[in-house]
Amino acid sequence: MMVQTNISLKPYNSFGIDVSAEWFAAFSSADELRNLLKKSKNENKLIIGGGSNILFTKDVQGYVLKNELKGIELVNEDENYFYVKANGGEVWHEFVLHCIENNYAGVENLSLIPGCVGASPMQNIGAYGVEIKDVFHELEALSIEDFSVQKFSGKDCAFGYRESVFKRKLKNKFIILNVTYRLNKRPKFNIEYGAIKQELEKMDVQDLSIQNISQAVINIRQSKLPNPKEIGNAGSFFKNPAVSEVHYLALKEKYPNIPAYEILNSSDKKIAAGWLIEQCGWKGFRENNYGVHSLQALVLVNYGGASGKDIYNLSGKIIESVKEKFGVELEREVNII
Template identity: 50%
Template structure:
């Protein structure tokens, strides 16, 4: 076994309040910040924390904490952005897992590299992004993803994952299923476009651009439009605790979708690319069921976007979880549709 140089300092009984966007105040039994992969390897080599689970944490923006964490919380801080290759049409850019996702988007936009501008202002880190194949306004991670590097937690060796190995789906990946808890993502590489072909057909992007008199938008215009839309609809976690979209948009078979549309002719719906499935907006279902703006104590449903559950101050995680279960039951009874949570509940 290699000689341990200097394992990072591990803290005990640390409040998680600053480390989750829902603003839930629970305690982590152990807590450590990792700035370089070697620090984590050296920590493991000490063997001091082999008796507890290791919970990897990015931006804490897709997490609902319902109790104290009897584990070692490993806060991933690995940063750095570098160009690793390019040709006439594309540029390959690698970012450390701890880089803030929106900062990475801004970096790409500033350099006129296209492909991820529609995902502006999505909370979280680069390392967490491929885990659930984040997406917004017609674009997903898989569209520009090239590969990622991840530490195999059994062998402690780095492995490379290409698109096929990641098994991306709608808010899904290998790392949420077969590979769950088996890897630590350390860096992600994207193939971005030098030729700009803005995607403006989804949501309100076109109308926002039209209001500004922008006819031939660049990626900066699209990014700004997306930011404006998101800020108008979604609460700032610094002001109201939340983790963005709490539920996935449900997808139904063509037959089940036809039945739902028959009962609710005005329901919005979209075909799922590459399949016969039909996607329905969970926010619409929740709003139609009367939950938009609902509040019980400090746990509630946002007044402007029913897909977002919020903590108005001192809600406990299990109170928000209970509210989510009530909503799921309501949607099943009214529409016959099963809602799945997008947020990880611990």
């Protein structure tokens, strides 16, 4: 465990923004983490994993602590489920591949989502009709205040759309050490959402499996989303907004092709943010070395050398134009630092 000073965070965020941290250290055990928290007791602290959902707009004063807790194990099973525990620093997609290899079903639709396991419940990550809350069992997190380890159930996590208690009430109060997922022994295939069904047809799949659903999702994501190793980005920059049924019907009358999705136990509708942004003319927009991706309007990109403020200001202009045209206020999904 080595603490470095004035280190560039460019390698530690998928946007590739070049800012510096006053102090930086990685931890690979709970004891190392406790020692770092004691050392940094009176300083600001930022915990990162894969850095795939962060936009740095300035240098970071205080400590940046990188979660490198590794390990995946089957901790229990019953008639219907496998209970699989993964440590917070595990790369999410590597965890998904581990599950697929062992026929643990439920996370195949979440293939190739960037980031680490620790962020999965924090963000309640989701794609193609599946969210973490659907496969979540429990997690253990370490209190930044008293260094105790506490268990959280699904109810404790208060999951919402790309939300959890760790992004609201308990923000900056806990560090997620590990997550236990409840995965199906008998797969329940979810292929109705997005382009999965079409991709499976293109692949000429005869017998559905979690393996070929995962491959279909990987194919779709690779065709639409830029690789952060080649073009700096954080995936979807905005959340899909929810609007009232009345508002949706008014929009539908004016824009018959507007894509919308049902929200469970609500008359509200979720509108595709990418479609709204595209209708405002932003898709493929470029200014100097940053812009909006040409294939997916939800993705803002750094072509190299852009500042976080450049990208943040662009996101503000997009929010303003969508609100003006549709009366819908977009919310940023990416964490702004």
